[in-house]
Amino acid sequence: MKHVKVLGPGCKRCDALVTMVKEAANEYGIEVSVEKITDYAEIAKAGVASTPGLVIDGKLVHAGGLPKPDSISAWLAA
Amino acid sequence: MSTQTETFAQPPHARQTALWLAGLAAFLAAWWGIYTHLIAFSEWLVSLLPVKRESHLGDALAFFFYDTPKVLMLLALVVFGMGVIRTYFSPERTRALLSGKREGVGNVMAAGLGVLTPFCSCSAVPLFIGFVSAGVPLGVTFSFLIAAPMVNEVALGLLFGLVGWKVAVTYLAFGLSLAVVAGWVIGRLKLEDWLEDWVKEISIEGTAGLPEERLTFIDRLKLGIDAVHEIVAKVWLWILLGIGMGAAIHGFVPEDLMVRIMGADAWWSVPAAVLLGVPMYTNAAGVIPIVEALLGKGAALGTTLAFMMSVIALSLPEMIILRKVLTLKLIGVFIAVVASGILAVGFLFNLIF
Numbered sequence: 001m002k003h004v005k006v007l008g009p010g011c012k013r014c015d016a017l018v019t020m021v022k023e024a025a026n027e028y029g030i031e032v033s034v035e036k037i038t039d040y041a042e043i044a045k046a047g048v049a050s051t052p053g054l055v056i057d058g059k060l061v062h063a064g065g066l067p068k069p070d071s072i073s074a075w076l077a078a
Numbered sequence: 079m080s081t082q083t084e085t086f087a088q089p090p091h092a093r094q095t096a097l098w099l100a101g102l103a104a105f106l107a108a109w110w111g112i113y114t115h116l117i118a119f120s121e122w123l124v125s126l127l128p129v130k131r132e133s134h135l136g137d138a139l140a141f142f143f144y145d146t147p148k149v150l151m152l153l154a155l156v157v158f159g160m161g162v163i164r165t166y167f168s169p170e171r172t173r174a175l176l177s178g179k180r181e182g183v184g185n186v187m188a189a190g191l192g193v194l195t196p197f198c199s200c201s202a203v204p205l206f207i208g209f210v211s212a213g214v215p216l217g218v219t220f221s222f223l224i225a226a227p228m229v230n231e232v233a234l235g236l237l238f239g240l241v242g243w244k245v246a247v248t249y250l251a252f253g254l255s256l257a258v259v260a261g262w263v264i265g266r267l268k269l270e271d272w273l274e275d276w277v278k279e280i281s282i283e284g285t286a287g288l289p290e291e292r293l294t295f296i297d298r299l300k301l302g303i304d305a306v307h308e309i310v311a312k313v314w315l316w317i318l319l320g321i322g323m324g325a326a327i328h329g330f331v332p333e334d335l336m337v338r339i340m341g342a343d344a345w346w347s348v349p350a351a352v353l354l355g356v357p358m359y360t361n362a363a364g365v366i367p368i369v370e371a372l373l374g375k376g377a378a379l380g381t382t383l384a385f386m387m388s389v390i391a392l393s394l395p396e397m398i399i400l401r402k403v404l405t406l407k408l409i410g411v412f413i414a415v416v417a418s419g420i421l422a423v424g425f426l427f428n429l430i431f
Binding site: 007008009040041043044045047048049050051063064065 | 198
């Protein structure tokens with residue numbers, strides 16, 4: 001079970017990233033829990049200066065814009 | 079990955095890059111070929127229509143058919159170039175570059191990086207907190223936050239297309255100077271205490287944990303193309319509207335209609351334009367129809383640019399978002415400093431052009 005956090009104040013791309021993560025997880029049969037973090041203080045503490053940010057199992061893997069779908073599945077599989 | 083597989087993978091990859099470069103060169107050549115024939119194209123298009131070329135309508139149509147592809151082509155080129163350059167920058171890396179920088183040098187760097195770093199106003203707040211809490215001085219952060227939305231590829235591309243490269247370059251220079259000076263002044267005022275308390279308490283250490291995504295040159299070109307798609311899809315309607323209005327004015331309205339109100343002789347027109355711009359909130363693309371219409375009616379360039387800068391850099395909704403991290407006093411100072419800067423830019427532009 002992977003704990004995924006999507007950090008962002010609720011912009012379009014943040015929602016898009018949530019969808020991308022769920023799709024990648026479905027495709028590779030990886031169990032995930034996706035949590036959306038919208039609190040600015042929480043976002044800043046994670047070290048993210050550009051949203052959306054992506055944290056997987058407590059580790060920041062991406063910030064700013066949408067990552068490539070391949071990258072997401074690689075992070076989930078790691 | 080072992081070194082062996084890497085050396086193995088390189089030759090086809092190099093070939094692919096060469097292919098992309100060749101494609102890019104061919105595209106640029108075609109771009110230039112079309113761009114230099116736009117007048118002939120628009121005249122030809124009008125000659126197909128049952129309209130007299132010498133009539134008002136013929137004049138307006140020729141202007142529209144020439145200006146629309148011209149502006150879209152220039153915009154696409156500028157956005158593509160900036161899109162590729164921006165893949166080399168990220169807010170996180172910019173923050174690391176600016177962290178602990180002295181004022182002065184820091185302000186100049188921040189303004190320059192503000193133009194190059196990909197930035198979306200929706201992440202202005204996390205970016206602000208992220209910068210300040212990582213040890214970027216407040217004034218330096220403001221230099222970045224002023225330059226990023228104001229001097230962007232859309233504004234530059236559209237000015238380039240609509241009014242010419244000299245104005246675009248001057249706008250770039252003045253926009254950067256404004257960001258540097260305003261940020262420096264805010265830094266001198268030592269207003270760190272005027273941040274909201276919870277912002278002061280956050281401190282980030284060791285944010286270098288983010289691994290860089292490895293991008294090939296082809297990836298960067300693809301991202302540049304993505305940027306063109308995204309931005310042209312967002313702004314084409316505004317551009318058509320603006321050019322349509324401009325064309326109507328070009329064909330029908332007498333040139334000196336607005337000269338008296340917004341011409342260079344009316345000194346109060348610059349402050350009026352700045353005041354008018356504050357409650358309006360739109361991006362560079364949204365102001366363009368207005369800018370085009372104003373210029374078409376004979377408004378002075380400085381006045382028009384002051385209006386444009388005010389709409390983009392000073393907007394109520396953005397102030398309300400920033401209110402989460404800044405105290406009202408600090409927002410007041412920010413508005414006062416930036417507004418004075420825009421006034422100066424407006425007056426200077428009216429003097430120069």
